[in-house]
Amino acid sequence: MQAQAALSRLEKPRPVQRTWLSDVWRRFLRQRLAVLAGVALLAILSSALLAPVIAPYDPEQIFPEGLGNPLAPNEKFWLGTDGRGRDLLSRLLWGGRISLAVGITASTVTLCIAVLVGGLAGFWGGRVDYTIMRLVDLMMSIPSFFVILLLVALLKPSPLAVVFVIVLFGWPYPTRVFRSEVLSLRRRDFILAAQSLGAPVRMIFARHLLPHILPLLVVYLSLSIPGAIFTETTLSYLGLGVPPPTPTWGSMVLDGQPYYRVAPWLVLFPGLAIMLTGVCFNLVGTGLREAIDPVRRER
Amino acid sequence: MIQYIARRLLWIAGTLLFISVITFTLVLSAPGDPARALAGSRADDVVLNQVRVQYGLDQPIHVQYLRYMARLLNGDLGYSYAYNRPVVEELSDKLRPTALLAFSIIITALLIGVPLGVFTAQRSRSRIGQAVNIVGLMTISIPAFVFGLLLIYVMAYSLRWFPIGGYGSLNHLILPTLTVAVPWSVWYANILRTNLLNLTHSEFVRTAYAKGLERRAVTFRHMLPNALAPVVTMVSMDLAALLTGLAIVEYVFNWPGVGWMAVRAALNRDIPVVMASVLLGGVFIGLGNLVADLLVARLDPRVRAE
Numbered sequence: 001m002q003a004q005a006a007l008s009r010l011e012k013p014r015p016v017q018r019t020w021l022s023d024v025w026r027r028f029l030r031q032r033l034a035v036l037a038g039v040a041l042l043a044i045l046s047s048a049l050l051a052p053v054i055a056p057y058d059p060e061q062i063f064p065e066g067l068g069n070p071l072a073p074n075e076k077f078w079l080g081t082d083g084r085g086r087d088l089l090s091r092l093l094w095g096g097r098i099s100l101a102v103g104i105t106a107s108t109v110t111l112c113i114a115v116l117v118g119g120l121a122g123f124w125g126g127r128v129d130y131t132i133m134r135l136v137d138l139m140m141s142i143p144s145f146f147v148i149l150l151l152v153a154l155l156k157p158s159p160l161a162v163v164f165v166i167v168l169f170g171w172p173y174p175t176r177v178f179r180s181e182v183l184s185l186r187r188r189d190f191i192l193a194a195q196s197l198g199a200p201v202r203m204i205f206a207r208h209l210l211p212h213i214l215p216l217l218v219v220y221l222s223l224s225i226p227g228a229i230f231t232e233t234t235l236s237y238l239g240l241g242v243p244p245p246t247p248t249w250g251s252m253v254l255d256g257q258p259y260y261r262v263a264p265w266l267v268l269f270p271g272l273a274i275m276l277t278g279v280c281f282n283l284v285g286t287g288l289r290e291a292i293d294p295v296r297r298e299r
Numbered sequence: 300m301i302q303y304i305a306r307r308l309l310w311i312a313g314t315l316l317f318i319s320v321i322t323f324t325l326v327l328s329a330p331g332d333p334a335r336a337l338a339g340s341r342a343d344d345v346v347l348n349q350v351r352v353q354y355g356l357d358q359p360i361h362v363q364y365l366r367y368m369a370r371l372l373n374g375d376l377g378y379s380y381a382y383n384r385p386v387v388e389e390l391s392d393k394l395r396p397t398a399l400l401a402f403s404i405i406i407t408a409l410l411i412g413v414p415l416g417v418f419t420a421q422r423s424r425s426r427i428g429q430a431v432n433i434v435g436l437m438t439i440s441i442p443a444f445v446f447g448l449l450l451i452y453v454m455a456y457s458l459r460w461f462p463i464g465g466y467g468s469l470n471h472l473i474l475p476t477l478t479v480a481v482p483w484s485v486w487y488a489n490i491l492r493t494n495l496l497n498l499t500h501s502e503f504v505r506t507a508y509a510k511g512l513e514r515r516a517v518t519f520r521h522m523l524p525n526a527l528a529p530v531v532t533m534v535s536m537d538l539a540a541l542l543t544g545l546a547i548v549e550y551v552f553n554w555p556g557v558g559w560m561a562v563r564a565a566l567n568r569d570i571p572v573v574m575a576s577v578l579l580g581g582v583f584i585g586l587g588n589l590v591a592d593l594l595v596a597r598l599d600p601r602v603r604a605e
Binding site: 033138140141142143144145146147149150151152153154155226230233234237238239240253257260261264267271274275278279281282283286 | 311314317318321322325326329433436437439440441442443444445448449451452456536539542543546547550561562564565566568570573574576577579580581583584585588
């Protein structure tokens with residue numbers, strides 16, 4: 001009986017579709033920590049996305065009972081209220097929207113620029129490459145944080161201004177990374193074949209180079225988002241980012257700091273939110289890297 | 300060698316020129332009256348006119364820039380309206396604390412990072428190695444200000460081991476140092492471990508074992524110098540990020556350094572001070588990169604040949 005069942009299984013082999021993507025996915029799922037982080041990340045992202053629906057109160061609504069003396073977490077306010085009597089949970093959910101949106105937008109734009117500029121430099125080489133790389137060198141010797149301070153002191157702070165400064169000083173390093181990646185791909189036979197068939201540069205770029213860079217791009221994106229979020233939260237913490245009363249995680253830390261003796265959770269919760277988001281993006285990023293490129297794994 | 304250093308110094312001067320053009324254009328092209336930006340929001344009409352004449356804001360832009368450069372070369376970085384004194388004096392006061400903190404951070408980061416890297420390289424499969432990995436990931440996932448505030452709350456407020464902030468004694472130095480040095484040391488340890496592991500199968504290591512050296516000697520005499528050079532390069536590339544961390548930590552701990560001054564100046568819209576700190580940061584990065592490259596050349600004879 002058992003033998004027959006085994007035999008019938010043998011006779012009808014299940015068609016297993018193994019694509020590159022499914023392999024990557026399987027290798028990713030095997031890393032428990034990265035999967036856990038991915039799930040947590042999805043929860044963070046969706047809670048920020050759904051803030052208008054799930055936030056119990058208006059983030060800017062002031063409750064007189066908490067005014068000037070922050071309430072501890074209780075049944076009405078799950079995470080308590082801040083020094084101005086506003087519900088901390090609602091502010092945390094809404095604040096995540098700005099921090100995450102700024103971080104994700106800024107990194108995405110940065111990497112698009114980096115792939116284009118770095119790709120062109122690596123592909124064309126020669127004078128174009130030289131010029132671009134010297135510009136990268138110049139940009140990397142600028143003390144970016146101080147220039148950002150100067151910029152936000154001159155400009156009116158807004159989420160868009162913060163995205164702008166992150167992109168402005170974020171592109172040089174990844175440009176260098178993608179340039180060397182394209183540089184190593186350029187001499188490969190399939191590019192040469194495409195070139196000899198007379199494919200235009202645009203097509204070689206989109207059809208032949210981009211698919212090879214894409215994995216690196218995805219990994220790099222998830223590893224660079226925390227940095228962008230840190231810049232935003234840091235600027236907001238310094239009072240130079242998104243102006244009040246709009247909540248962001250950074251400005252919430254700033255608002256909570258005077259109360260750290262009586263209500264340490266005012267700093268702790270937004271700080272934890274920033275940290276958790278950063279850890280999750282990093283874990284997912286390294287998990288993806290190992291899933292995509294298992295050969296390069298450390299022993 | 301001297302020729303090389305001279306060329307590098309010239310490049311630094313070039314970047315500083317570039318930085319000065321950028322900051323100058325930024326300030327002039329910012330919305331609003333540049334005189335207002337330079338003098339601060341609290342300045343009255345008399346001061347504004349005085350600033351206009353002093354900075355030659357009635358002149359064409361290239362004349363303005365040349366004058367600005369001429370003043371820079373004479374060591375005149377402008378006048379701080381928030382502190383009511385020349386920027387140069389304000390800056391030179393802040394150099395010592397920043398230098399002290401920076402050295403303390405780098406030394407601490409190396410003192411923790413190098414042994415940690417060597418240790419985890421030898422036990423990369425063990426639980427300790429993995430734990431260090433995860434802790435490392437966590438420490439680089441925290442922005443400096445959050446980590447600093449956390450340290451203040453636990454070590455200064457709850458345990459009362461250290462002062463909450465300020466400048467003066469060794470006790471004041473410890474928490475700001477740890478805030479930056481701990482994440483950076485773990486970061487260096489990670490790089491170092493990867494380098495060490497990559498070296499384990501190289502020929503010179505096999506040769507060293509073959510001639511009868513013990514593991515310790517191979518690790519410290521033969522592998523470490525090789526693995527350390529990329530770390531030094533890494534430090535110099537991360538110098539800009541290190542500077543950021545320094546500025547934030549100075550601000551959080553009320554450490555009266557250049558970064559603290561720059562942040563407060565930005566908050567007060569004290570533009571001449573921010574402009575000066577941008578230039579000073581450029582000098583730090585340029586010289587830091589130079590020193591790092593020279594160090595690498597000392598560590599790695601192959602680089603020296605270039």
